[in-house]
Amino acid sequence: YLPTKMPPPSELSASAGKLATKAAGFFSLSIGAVATFVVIVFLGIYLAASPQVYLNGIARLFPISQRSRVSELFDKLVVTLGHWLLGQMFSMLVVGTLIAVSLTVLGIPLGMALGVLAGLLNFIPIIGSLLSALPAVLLAFLAGPLHPLYVIGVYLVVNTGIESHLLVPLIQRYAVNLPPALAVLALFLMGELFGFLGLLLAIP
Numbered sequence: 001y002l003p004t005k006m007p008p009p010s011e012l013s014a015s016a017g018k019l020a021t022k023a024a025g026f027f028s029l030s031i032g033a034v035a036t037f038v039v040i041v042f043l044g045i046y047l048a049a050s051p052q053v054y055l056n057g058i059a060r061l062f063p064i065s066q067r068s069r070v071s072e073l074f075d076k077l078v079v080t081l082g083h084w085l086l087g088q089m090f091s092m093l094v095v096g097t098l099i100a101v102s103l104t105v106l107g108i109p110l111g112m113a114l115g116v117l118a119g120l121l122n123f124i125p126i127i128g129s130l131l132s133a134l135p136a137v138l139l140a141f142l143a144g145p146l147h148p149l150y151v152i153g154v155y156l157v158v159n160t161g162i163e164s165h166l167l168v169p170l171i172q173r174y175a176v177n178l179p180p181a182l183a184v185l186a187l188f189l190m191g192e193l194f195g196f197l198g199l200l201l202a203i204p
Helices: 009-049 050-060 064-105 110-119 128-143 148-174 180-201
Strands: none
Touching: 009 050, 009 180, 050 064, 050 180, 110 128, 110 148, 110 180, 128 148
16 A cells, blocks of 8 residues: 555655755754854853953054043943843843743753753843743643643743843843844844854844
8 A cells, every 4th residue: 555655766766855955954054053152152261361452452443542432432341241241141040940940840851951941042032032942842742732831831921021021121221221122123133144143142
């Protein structure tokens, strides 16, 4: 019965070729994302280790009469970015912990790992919460037919309720004053121009 229902060998080979092409594209994108993340981490370490060297180098691009003003602006930028980063790290910690505990209580497989993933991806505003929810919803099907709905509820409560209405206003108030529309526009433009790297660096 099966041989009569299977497509001819020519179609099978064509389908296999398309599948191989898509798989190769997926793996190349994954490797590129990992490589970009590693570059970002090392770049951040180098910049954090001796920021004054790079700031002085950029200041030299400006006329001598303007360098003191440029240095003053850099000092303000460093303080603002530092406050924003501390607030963002606090938000990531709270979101990751709440989701990890909630998923573990619900009996979702890899609940702690999903919580860590949610905390890390929370660095990317708006999009990060959606990306972290997808694997959690898929794994929830292993726990039970209604568990995906529970997981969606957990992510809505944590990301929409707690993060959006409590953590983000605190970060915006005490760290930076960034309008939400500008944040979305920055994510869109930087993502189009620089891909994954642009999404990570759009808000800073």
